[in-house]
Every structure is written in structure tokens, then in C-alpha cells.
Amino acid sequence: MSIAQELPDHVNIYPSLLFVPVGDKSSMIRSVGTKEEKAQLSRLQEAVFHEFSTRSKIELKLLETFLGTDRPCIPVPIFQQKHLYPNLLKAEMFLFNQVSPYQRISIESQYFYKKIWGRLTTDQLINHVNAVVSVYLFCAKVSSHEKRYWLSSIEKAYENHPFIQLARSKKNIVEAVEIMNKSSLLAVLKYPEDISYWRHRVEIVMRPYRAIPSKWRWKMCNHEKELLPQPASNTIKCICHECDFSVTYDIDEHDVALPKEVNLFQATKRIATIERQFNDIASQSENVTKNIQKLQEFKYFLAEHRVIIEAILDLQDTLPKKLEMPSHPLIHCYEEIHQVSLPESMNESMLLWMSNVQISDISIFKKIEEWQSMMHSDISEELKRVHIHLTQLAEENRARPDDIIVQMKNYKITREKAEIIVLFLEKQDREIPLHILVQVLKGEATNKLRSLHFHEEELFGLLDCWPEKYITKAIFQLEKESYITKQNKGYK
Numbered sequence: 001m002s003i004a005q006e007l008p009d010h011v012n013i014y015p016s017l018l019f020v021p022v023g024d025k026s027s028m029i030r031s032v033g034t035k036e037e038k039a040q041l042s043r044l045q046e047a048v049f050h051e052f053s054t055r056s057k058i059e060l061k062l063l064e065t066f067l068g069t070d071r072p073c074i075p076v077p078i079f080q081q082k083h084l085y086p087n088l089l090k091a092e093m094f095l096f097n098q099v100s101p102y103q104r105i106s107i108e109s110q111y112f113y114k115k116i117w118g119r120l121t122t123d124q125l126i127n128h129v130n131a132v133v134s135v136y137l138f139c140a141k142v143s144s145h146e147k148r149y150w151l152s153s154i155e156k157a158y159e160n161h162p163f164i165q166l167a168r169s170k171k172n173i174v175e176a177v178e179i180m181n182k183s184s185l186l187a188v189l190k191y192p193e194d195i196s197y198w199r200h201r202v203e204i205v206m207r208p209y210r211a212i213p214s215k216w217r218w219k220m221c222n223h224e225k226e227l228l229p230q231p232a233s234n235t236i237k238c239i240c241h242e243c244d245f246s247v248t249y250d251i252d253e254h255d256v257a258l259p260k261e262v263n264l265f266q267a268t269k270r271i272a273t274i275e276r277q278f279n280d281i282a283s284q285s286e287n288v289t290k291n292i293q294k295l296q297e298f299k300y301f302l303a304e305h306r307v308i309i310e311a312i313l314d315l316q317d318t319l320p321k322k323l324e325m326p327s328h329p330l331i332h333c334y335e336e337i338h339q340v341s342l343p344e345s346m347n348e349s350m351l352l353w354m355s356n357v358q359i360s361d362i363s364i365f366k367k368i369e370e371w372q373s374m375m376h377s378d379i380s381e382e383l384k385r386v387h388i389h390l391t392q393l394a395e396e397n398r399a400r401p402d403d404i405i406v407q408m409k410n411y412k413i414t415r416e417k418a419e420i421i422v423l424f425l426e427k428q429d430r431e432i433p434l435h436i437l438v439q440v441l442k443g444e445a446t447n448k449l450r451s452l453h454f455h456e457e458e459l460f461g462l463l464d465c466w467p468e469k470y471i472t473k474a475i476f477q478l479e480k481e482s483y484i485t486k487q488n489k490g491y492k
């Protein structure tokens with residue numbers, strides 16, 4: 001539908017205005033309003049025409065293209081087919097084809113300016129029109145490129161922002177500082193007052209880095225963005241609602257501004273200082289460095305025996321807990337040192353090197369000497385002996401069908417019988433209530449059991465000579481031994 005076709009008179013009388021239907025009722029505009037409304041329109045036409053006369057031909061041509069009209073104009077909303085809507089439409093909504101001036105526009109407040117233009121004095125109206133036209137012309141300029149062009153320009157400019165470049169180039173230091181600031185090693189480094197001063201500096205130095213959300217470090221996030229034109233500053237605000245973060249792009253300068261700009265000279269100096277200060281602290285604690293190196297050596301030593309140690313641990317896992325388990329102190333060390341993460345190689349920067357050390361419990365340092373005493377060649381033989389002993393124990397404790405799993409006085413459930421109970425429950429679709437399970441085990445051919453065909457099961461009458469109360473107790477015992485599990489309504 002073309003509005004110009006529908007209202008040729010209006011085009012002649014108000015050439016700088018484009019009537020646009022808003023609201024739900026109808027997209028048709030029959031005629032525009034009362035005498036009073038016509039007077040208001042004339043004032044508006046005059047103000048817009050005057051504003052256009054101060055603008056360049058190129059700008060006005062862009063505006064025509066933006067709104068898809070054959071003349072420069074601004075949209076004027078009309079509702080209920082003929083009445084002037086009190087507020088003008090915002091230009092932003094037409095940007096990047098979100099809404100076309102030729103489609104019905106709903107009356108949602110975010111689409112309109114707050115000012116009621118009909119009530120403004122002449123001067124106020126001129127100012128309002130000036131502001132509105134400025135936004136339309138800016139949006140027209142922005143719309144000469146597609147959204148993805150702006151997004152890619154903003155992305156490039158963001159990556160070229162001096163602070164983002166600095167942060168990217170110092171990524172390893174920034175991350176190492178954050179890790180060390182929370183590291184358990186701080187508790188063993190000298191001297192507490194130096195550490196506390198360093199941590200105080202970290203809070204200041206890290207502020208600009210922490211101000212950038214993680215998904216924006218150190219390139220733009222991948223979420224959907226909103227581009228908000230800001231004509232007053234000749235910029236586009238690029239907003240990620242998911243990260244709750246935005247940058248501002250200058251469309252002429254092709255650069256971005258962060259929400260809080262950073263003093264680059266200071267930031268460059270500070271990041272170098274914070275690293276140097278930490279390295280100075282670390283150099284005062286040679287014993288810590290040595291201990292980390294000893295742990296590393298010990299880790300390599302343990303790696304040589306990894307296969308047999310893992311085999312011992314596996315055997316220990318499968319054997320019943322109540323058994324007295326043969327072991328070796330080295331096994332315990334292995335488990336403890338398994339929790340520790342150490343750097344593969346040295347680094348000139350102690351900050352970078354120590355940030356790769358992850359020790360949850362620093363009391364491990366106290367055990368190093370004792371552990372080192374185990375670093376001898378006989379250890380292989382000692383571990384082999386433990387392994388052989390465990391293998392024998394495992395053989396002795398191998399599960400057999402006639403193992404007694406439950407015993408009540410002279411009544412016994414062997415492993416074989418327990419397996420029958422487990423298999424029966426496993427193949428049922430639903431949970432079996434306790435009293436039904438007791439009936440099946442006892443072998444009571446009730447109608448209920450027959451209807452479920454339980455009387456045909458191998459389980460039926462498995463404990464037929466047992467007193468009923470012992471059967472119930474035996475079921476509880478099987479549950480305790482984790483053979484069967486109690487759910488909401490029964491066993492499964």
C-alpha cells in the first residue's frame with residue numbers, strides 16, 4: 001500500500017510529511033482530522049520544510065532512500081484512520097528494515113518520541129523538529145550500509161582499540177595475575193606485607209581488564225547485537241544484552257570507545273610493574289621454588305611406576321573394604337600428588353611459572369622429604385610384592401555362587417539366589433512393593449500374582465521354607481548390601 005497514492009491532496013499540502021497509519025484498527029487513512037489538527041499539521045510542515053532547507057541535497061537524498069519515498073519527508077503517525085497521533089515516530093525503528101513506514105505500526109511507547117508535538121510552542125517545535133530530523137538523517141546515513149557491514153566494522157575497530165590490543169598482548173600475564181591472586185602459594189611466599197601490598201595493587205591494575213566481560217576478551221562476543229544510532233555524537237552504540245556490555249563506534253573516525261576509557265600509558269606501565277613486583281616477591285622465597293621443583297621431580301618418578309600403581313589401586317577398589325589391604329606409602333603419595341598440577345618447564349617470569357602450579361593443600365610441602373626417601377631403585381620390587389599380595393587376596397575373595405549373602409538363623413541366601421532376585425527386579429517395568437516381593441519369594445499364588453504371571457517366575461517360591469518375617473528382613477538386608485534399591489513405591 002502506498003500512502004502517497006491514497007492521499008494525493010495531502011502530498012500537495014504537506015509535502016514534507018509522510019502519513020503513516022499506527023495502531024491496530026486499520027491501515028487505511030481516509031482524511032486527516034479536524035480544523036484544529038490541520039492547523040497543527042501546517043505548523044509541522046512549515047517547521048520540517050524549514051529544517052530541510054538547512055540540510056544538504058545529499059543528506060535529503062539519503063533520507064528519501066531510507067524511507068522509500070520520492071521526496072524528503074518525515075513520518076507523521078495517524079491513528080483510527082484519521083486522527084493525529086500525539087507523538088512522532090522514532091527513526092531508529094526503520095533502521096535495518098526492522099519496520100517499514102508502509103506497514104502497520106503498533107502503538108508501543110518505544111516506537112515514539114515522548115514529546116507531544118501539537119502542544120509545543122513555535123520555538124519548541126522548531127527545536128523538536130531539528131532533533132527529530134537530525135536522527136532521521138543520521139539513520140539514513142547509517143542505513144546506506146547493511147547491519148552486518150557495521151557489525152564487522154565495529155568488530156575490527158574493537159580489536160584495534162589500543163587497550164584491547166594491550167590486553168590481548170598481555171593475556172598470559174593478566175590471567176596469571178588473576179590465578180596467583182587466589183593461589184594457595186601466597187600463604188607460603190615471603191613476606192606477608194609484600195603479598196598484601198601486591199594484592200592491593202592487583203585490585204587497581206586489574207580493574208580495566210575486569211571491566212570487560214569474559215566473552216569480550218579480547219575480541220567481540222558472538223551474541224546478537226543491537227545497534228543504536230546516536231546522532232548527537234555521530235556514533236553507533238553496539239549493545240550486547242546478553243553480556244550487558246556495549247561499545248560506541250564513531251562512524252567517521254572508524255574507532256570504538258569503551259564504556260570507561262583507559263589511560264593506556266598508565267595501563268601499560270602498571271601491567272609490567274605488577275609482574276615485576278610478583279617476580280621480586282617470588283625471588284625472596286627460594287625454598288618454595290625448590291619445593292615445587294622437588295614435587296615435579298617426584299611426579300616424574302611416580303610416572304615411571306604409574307602402570308603398577310594404577311593396577312594396585314584398581315585391585316584395592318574391587319576388594320571388600322573390610323579386608324586388611326596390603327599397600328605401600330608410595331600409593332598414598334601418588335594419590336596426593338595426582339591432585340597437584342605443575343608446570344612442565346621453567347619460565348623466566350616466576351609469575352607465569354607459579355601460576356601453573358595448582359596445589360589445593362600446601363601442607364604437601366612438609367611431606368616432600370619423607371617422600372624423597374622412597375625414590376630408590378628397590379621401589380619397583382616393593383610395589384610388585386604388594387601387587388602379588390593383592391592379586392592373591394582378590395583370588396581368595398573371588399565371588400562364588402554359593403557365597404552366603406544373607407543369613408537369618410539357619411536360613412541363607414546365596415549369591416546365586418540373590419542374583420535371581422536382582423534379575424527379576426531388573427526386568428520389571430515398574431517398582432515391586434515389599435509385600436508383593438515377599439509373596440513371590442514365599443510362593444503364594446494369589447490372584448494378583450497370577451494376573452501378573454509372577455507364579456511363572458524362577459523367583460516364585462525361592463524362599464518357600466522361610467518364615468515370612470525373615471523374608472522381609474532378608475529383603476532389607478539385600479537393600480543394605482546394595483543388591484536391590486528401594487524407590488518410591490517399591491523395589492527396582
Ligand SMILES: [Zn+2]
Nearest residue numbers: 221223240243
Ligand atoms: Zn555478548
